[in-house]
Amino acid sequence: MLCDDVKRVVYFFLDGSLSEQKAHDLTVHLDRCPDCGARTTIHRRLRNFYVHRFRADSAPTHLKIRLTRSIRAIQTDL
Numbered sequence: 462m463l464c465d466d467v468k469r470v471v472y473f474f475l476d477g478s479l480s481e482q483k484a485h486d487l488t489v490h491l492d493r494c495p496d497c498g499a500r501t502t503i504h505r506r507l508r509n510f511y512v513h514r515f516r517a518d519s520a521p522t523h524l525k526i527r528l529t530r531s532i533r534a535i536q537t538d539l
């Protein structure tokens with residue numbers, strides 16, 4: 462796997478949706494390529510931040526209800 466390949470599939474790798482063989486190839490590349498290793502670490506941290514920060518269940522119930530009502534009100538006005 463080359464650096465360009467890593468850039469193309471890194472998000473699939475972090476999602477766990479890459480095939481076992483490609484994930485293995487990518488891991489081998491990351492062990493040997495400091496640039497891709499560093500870049501992947503940054504992508505992983507960003508992804509973890511977003512996944513944690515914007516989880517579907519992270520909003521309190523009262524906020525979800527308020528937002529749903531606001532969205533429905535806007536849709537009704539359109």
Ligand SMILES: [Zn+2]
Binds near residue numbers: 464494
């Ligand atoms: Zn690389």
